[in-house]
Amino acid sequence: MSKAHIIAIAVLIPSVILHEISHGLVALVFGDDTAKRAGRLTLNPIAHVDPFGTIILPAILILTTGSGFGYAKPVPVNPRNLHNPRQQAVLVSLAGPVVNIVLALAAAFALRSAGLIQGSTFREVVFYLGYINVILAAFNLIPIPPLDGSAVIERFLPRAWWPRYLQVRQYSMGLLLLLVLVLPRVILLPVFNWALNQWARLL
Numbered sequence: 001m002s003k004a005h006i007i008a009i010a011v012l013i014p015s016v017i018l019h020e021i022s023h024g025l026v027a028l029v030f031g032d033d034t035a036k037r038a039g040r041l042t043l044n045p046i047a048h049v050d051p052f053g054t055i056i057l058p059a060i061l062i063l064t065t066g067s068g069f070g071y072a073k074p075v076p077v078n079p080r081n082l083h084n085p086r087q088q089a090v091l092v093s094l095a096g097p098v099v100n101i102v103l104a105l106a107a108a109f110a111l112r113s114a115g116l117i118q119g120s121t122f123r124e125v126v127f128y129l130g131y132i133n134v135i136l137a138a139f140n141l142i143p144i145p146p147l148d149g150s151a152v153i154e155r156f157l158p159r160a161w162w163p164r165y166l167q168v169r170q171y172s173m174g175l176l177l178l179l180v181l182v183l184p185r186v187i188l189l190p191v192f193n194w195a196l197n198q199w200a201r202l203l
Contacts, residue, residue, distance in 0.1 A: 004124070011128045015103060015136060016072050017048055019096040024075040026095040030088040032081035040075045048072040074146075086155070093151030100137035104130045108202035130199060138195035139188070144179070145172035 021043070024035025035041055040048070049055070050073035077092055079085040107130030111123070143149040145168075157165055168175075179187055 004128075007121075007124055007128050008132060011125065011132050013045055014043070015100065015129070015133050017043060017045060018099050018103070019136060019140070020048055020072050020075045022095040022099040023077060023092055027075075027077045027082065027092045030082045030084070030092065032078050032092075034078045034081065035075045038076050040073075050074075090151045090155045093148045096148050097137045097140045100133040100140070104133040104137065104199055105202070106130075107133070108199060111203055131196070134195050134199045135192055138191050142179075142187070142191060144175055145169045146176065 021041055024041050027034065028036055028041070050071065053071040053073070077089075079089045079092075082088040082092070107126050110126050111130065140147050141149040143153045154165075
C-alpha cells in the first residue's frame with residue numbers, strides 16, 4: 001500500500017465519523033437523543049462500523065471489480081422526537097455534508113497559507129483532507145435515497161407523489177449500487193468533477 005493510500009484512509013475514517021456524529025448532534029439539539037442513547041456520539045471508529053457496509057461489501061467489490069464502495073453504520077435518528085420534524089429532519093440530514101464542506105474549506109484555506117511546505121507530509125494530509133471531504137459532500141448531496149440529499153426532495157415532494165416515492169425508496173440500496181457500479185461515468189464523475197473544480201478555485 002502506497003503512502004498516498006495510507007494518508008487517504010487515515011483521513012477518510014475521521015471524516016466519515018464526523019459526518020455521522022453531526023447527524024446525531026444536530027438531532028440532539030432539536031430534541032432527539034436516540035443517537036446519544038445508542039452510544040453513537042463518539043469518535044471511537046468501532047461504534048460506527050457496519051459489518052456488511054464497512055467490511056464485507058468493500059472487500060467483495062475490491063476483489064471482484066477492483067473498486068471499492070462502503071458505508072458506515074447510519075446514526076439512528078427518530079424524527080418523531082424532533083421539535084419540528086418536517087423542518088428539522090432536513091437540517092439533521094444535511095448536517096453531515098455541511099461538516100464535510102467545512103472540513104474541505106478549512107483544508108483549502110490551510111493549503112493557501114505560506115506555512116505549508118511544498119511536498120511535506122503535512123501538506124499531503126491537508127490536501128487529502130480537502131479532496132476526500134469534497135467527494136463525501138458531493139456524493140451525499142446527490143438527491144436519491146438513502147443519501148442525505150434525498151431529504152431535500154422529500155421535504156418539498158407533493159403529498160400526492162408520496163406513495164410512488166415510497167415504492168421507489170424501498171429499492172434505494174439497489175439504486176445506490178447501480179449508481180456506483182454501473183453509472184459512475186454518467187452521474188458520479190460529472191458531480192465529483194464539478195465539486196472538485198469549485199474547490200480547486202479556492203486553492
